[in-house]
Amino acid sequence: MNKEEIKYDPVRDSFLKGLTYISSNPNNVLKISSVILVVLLLFIFYSNNSNKADLANNKFVSIATNKHLDNQTDLSIASFNEVLSDYSASESYNQAYIYMFNYYMENNLLDSINVMIKNSKFNSNDNNIEASLNLMYGDFYLRQNDLEMAIEKYKNAINLFDIYDRTVYVKLKLCMIFEDLSRLDEMNSIYSTIEVDKISDFQLKSMYEQMFNKN
Numbered sequence: 655m656n657k658e659e660i661k662y663d664p665v666r667d668s669f670l671k672g673l674t675y676i677s678s679n680p681n682n683v684l685k686i687s688s689v690i691l692v693v694l695l696l697f698i699f700y701s702n703n704s705n706k707a708d709l710a711n712n713k714f715v716s717i718a719t720n721k722h723l724d725n726q727t728d729l730s731i732a733s734f735n736e737v738l739s740d741y742s743a744s745e746s747y748n749q750a751y752i753y754m755f756n757y758y759m760e761n762n763l764l765d766s767i768n769v770m771i772k773n774s775k776f777n778s779n780d781n782n783i784e785a786s787l788n789l790m791y792g793d794f795y796l797r798q799n800d801l802e803m804a805i806e807k808y809k810n811a812i813n814l815f816d817i818y819d820r821t822v823y824v825k826l827k828l829c830m831i832f833e834d835l836s837r838l839d840e841m842n843s844i845y846s847t848i849e850v851d852k853i854s855d856f857q858l859k860s861m862y863e864q865m866f867n868k869n
Contacts, residue, residue, distance in 0.1 A: 731757060743775040748783065751776050755790055759797075767794055785814035789824055801831055819855045822848055826861060 730753070737750035751774065758766045771791070778784055792807035808828045815821045825844050832841035845865070853859040 738770070738773075741775075743777045745778070748776055748778055752787070752790070755794075759790075759794065762797075764794070764798060781814045782817060782820075785811045785820070788814065789820075792824070792827070796827075796831070801835065805831060818852050819858055822853055822862065823858055826858075826865065829865065 734750040734754045734757075737747060738754060741747045741750070751770070755767060755770060758764070758770070771794075776787060778787075788807045788811040792804045792811060795801075795803035795807060805828065808824050808831075811824045812821055812828075815824065825848055829841045829845050832838070832844070848862060850859060850862055850866075853862060
């Protein structure tokens with residue numbers, strides 16, 4: 655090993671080259687630093703505003719929900735409609751969507767539900783929420799006597815639910831439809847998958863046993 659190799663320090667050399675570039679090109683370095691700072695500030699600003707927007711949206715929907723629970727229906731429905739019209743996909747939107755869907759079902763406003771489904775931005779990462787939505791859709795199509803769509807939505811709900819009682823509830827609904835359609839093989843196929851000992855809800859277990867005794 656010679657003296658030149660012993661004295662050579664790659665880290666120190668790179669550092670000195672960097673200092674030389676900075677001293678020789680101060681304007682370029684300032685521009686680059688300014689761009690990085692602006693991007694960072696924009697990211698922080700957007701992140702903070704996004705969080706604030708989410709909090710504001712949640713607060714707005716919570717107020718509308720409280721109005722609904724206090725039977726201030728006209729006020730709550732107006733607020734929920736505003737959410738469905740103006741909000742992007744979010745949990746706040748999902749909550750308003752479910753309230754409006756139930757309201758329209760309770761008042762038999764089926765045309766309004768068709769519009770809701772057509773314009774839906776509903777999206778959730780929670781399988782049980784998605785399952786509940788499919789259950790609601792199944793009930794809606796059943797009321798419209800669109801049995802094939804009802805069957806499809808109920809099957810979607812069964813595949814998504816990880817709450818056993820809810821799965822059984824939807825399976826029993828499907829069994830009733832298949833019985834009415836005299837599709838007994840399909841009814842028995844679903845019915846045979848229900849394990850009564852796993853059902854925790856008393857009324858649901860009673861419903862299952864009544865069907866069992868009838869069949």
